[in-house]
Amino acid sequence: MRQVRFIVLVTALSCFWGLAQSQKDIDREDALKSIVKVNSYFMEKYSDYTATSNVGRVRPSNIWTRGVYYEGLMALYSILPKEEYYRYAYDWAAFHKWGYRDGTVTRNADDYCAGQTYIDLYRLNQEPVCIRKVRANLDMLVNTPQNDDWWWIDAIQMGMPVFAKLGATLNEPKYWDKMWDMYEYCRNQMAGKGLYNAEDDLWWRDGDFIPPYKEPNGEDCYWSRGNGWVYAALVRVLSEIPADEKHYKDYVEDFMAMTKALVKCQRNDGYWNVSLHDPKNYGGKEVTGTSLFVYGMAWGINNGLLPKDEYLPIITKAWNSITKDCIHENGFLGYVQGTGKEPKDGQPVKYDSMPDFEDYGIGCFLLAGVEVYKIK
Structure with missing residues (x-):
């Protein structure tokens, strides 16, 4: 009996110690070292930024997965402006001639995601070539009536910030108007009822997951990273448009509603499960969704939308975990779910499992780390 009590005590102390560790204050310098380490791993392994990927089929290196990585790299450059970061981004963009996989006629947000980085580079060097094709592509989208291109919620993050950034760069509200039309269609009309569920303040990934589709436990399927993409997009849009833009308050309302819904889903260890409302459907640690939620909440604190005393403990628990x-040790990032659209895809998600694409997971992590570093 004494031995049983001892084992129970040791277990309890271990749990307490793990919780205490996760709730320690964030060390900003350690946070910076972590993101630099992970980024260095990626830049060394993928030093040939021109190389195609060959997962199932050949894809160029300017598709959405790499575009998300460069979003993170440009965020890192904003707080640590090393020339090697700028050159790595600039040379990649120049190799692709500042264009997209299917050219300026593409309506696929996965293609024009790269435009976010092209615009960031233009802001640094003012070279017109950086945004000529970005502008041509968005003008085509603005000048055609379709608003239903974003039929899956990942597209909101891939495409929406391009409109926000170009509108701010050129002081052209027409891009913000079209951005709202496409966002509103995805939110409220896509697949007959919209992909946003106001009852839970979360998003179905696409029309395949609108009820009667259910998770094994009977709940709706809210995919972590998919909701993370929307959450990140709202952050990136609100970072660009002025407070008096006609739909600014609508975006803020969605950001705040999602924030409250996401807090309810956080695991005790700080992570979010890949299935936000079904912890047993491939439950476990997962970095991409968790990083995007940390990114959004940290940005909310840094920009005065979220009270620091309430949300910093939530962020701290996640980030420290x-x-x-x-x-x-070498900077490889574990627990990254591979590409897909639902909890079962890209499994298993483990410490040492290699996702089919490494780039976007690191991009998500860099975005989170930079915002965490900014918290004062």
Whole structure:
């Protein structure tokens, strides 16, 4: 009996110690070291930024997965402006001639995601070539009546910030108007009822997941990373448009509603499950969704939308868990779910499992880390 009590005590102390570790204050310098380490791993392994990927089929290196990585890299450059970061981004963009996989006629947000980085580079060097094709592509979208291109919620993050950034760069509200039309269609009309469920303040990934589709436990399917994409897009849009833009308050309302819904889904160890309302459907640690939620909440604190005393403990628990559990000695990032659209895709998600694409997971992590670093 004494031995049983001892084992129970040791277990309880271990749990307490793990919780205490995850709730320690965030060390900003350690956060910066972590993101630099992970980014260095990626830049060294993928030093040939021109190389195609060959997962199932050949894809160029300017598709959405790499575009998300460069979003993170440009965020890192904003707080640590190393020339090697700028050159790595600039040379990649120049190799692709500042264009997209299917050219300026593409309506696929996965293609024009790269435009976010092209615009960021233009802001640094003012070279017109950086945004000529971005502008041509968005003008085509503005000048045609379709608003239903974003039929899956990942597209909101891939495409929406391009409109926000170009509108701010050129002081052209027409891009913001079209951005709203496409966002509103996806939110409220896509697949007959819209992909946003106001009852839970979360998003179905696409029309395939609108009820009667259910998770094994009977709940709606809210995919973590998919909701993370929307959450990140709202952050990136609100960072660009002025407070008096006609739909600014609508975006803020969605951001705040999602924030409250996401807090309810956080695991005790700080992560979010890949299925937000069904912890047993491939439950476990997962970095991409968790990083995007950290990114959004940290940005909310930094921009005065979220009270620091309420949300910093939530962020701290998540961030400290990621940096403690997921980063290998060489900078490899574990617990990244591979590409897909639902909890079962890209499995298993483990510390040492290699996702089909490494780039977007690191991009999500960099975005989170930079905003965490900014918290004062």
